[in-house]
């Protein structure tokens with residue numbers, strides 16, 4: 001059940017955004033390793049269920065990245081749970097998680113749950129505004145969060161979240177060097193084959209989001225671009 005450890009390319013679909021059937025079919029059958037359903041605003045049980053039922057027509061792995069507890073529903077292969085390590089309020093680190101565990105803890109299938117240590121780095125992103133993330137971080141700050149996620153909290157995933165902008169390659173490379181076993185998810189501004197290839201050399205898993213809604217053809221090209229890059233899997 002740990003197939004996510006082999007994911008190199010992932011599409012992230014926002015339940016709060018429209019996507020037509022033809023585009024969804026092309027994405028799900030593109031050869032991507034998985035589709036993650038997730039967004040910051042306007043994520044409801046209804047639009048999450050709608051999107052899940054449409055994706056389930058295809059064989060691709062499908063995970064929910066939880067950002068609203070009332071939009072959690074059975075039927076996903078995994079439940080990715082972000083904890084925003086550089087948030088300015090404990091709600092985004094443990095607070096909402098605590099409430100959710102009180103509600104779901106006894107029925108939760110922990111084998112389906114994957115904790116993500118998030119570091120949000122685009123100050124203009126919705127997630128940075130929502131969580132009050134301190135994005136004025138240098139490499140030392142960010143690599144310390146990576147070490148914290150892996151060594152202190154034993155999170156299986158560390159997520160460098162540039163959501164909406166293309167990140168600093170050197171930062172991603174520094175984080176990759178810091179991690180010894182946690183999987184490095186990179187997401188943010190992948191809107192060309194060149195960027196997809198470049199980040200595929202630096203991160204374990206490349207997450208492609210918004211370009212889906214602006215330039216589907218290019219989004220689809222990122223699959224081959226990422227997967228053709230040789231990658232040293234973790235031991």
Ligand SMILES: CC(C)=CCC/C(C)=C/CC/C(C)=C/CC/C(C)=C/CC/C(C)=C/CC/C(C)=C/CC/C(C)=C/COP(=O)(O)OP(=O)(O)O
Nearest residue numbers: 039040041067068069073074079082092096097100104127
């Ligand atoms: C019934 C059933 C199967 C139950 C399963 C049990 C289960 C898994 C229960 C959950 C337990 C639990 C601990 C839940 C966590 C609760 C929770 C809500 C925690 C807070 C999560 C958090 C820190 C969210 C903030 C991070 C966030 C918003 C990430 C979104 C990712 C992102 C940036 C998406 C990009 O989209 P968007 O920002 O919308 O971009 P656009 O501007 O382009 O739209």
Ligand SMILES: O=P(O)(O)OC[C@@H](O)CO
Nearest residue numbers: 163164187188189209210
């Ligand atoms: O939308 P983009 O900028 O591709 O970012 C992807 C993902 O990291 C968003 O959570």
Ligand SMILES: [Mg+2]
Nearest residue numbers: 014039040041
């Ligand atoms: Mg959104």
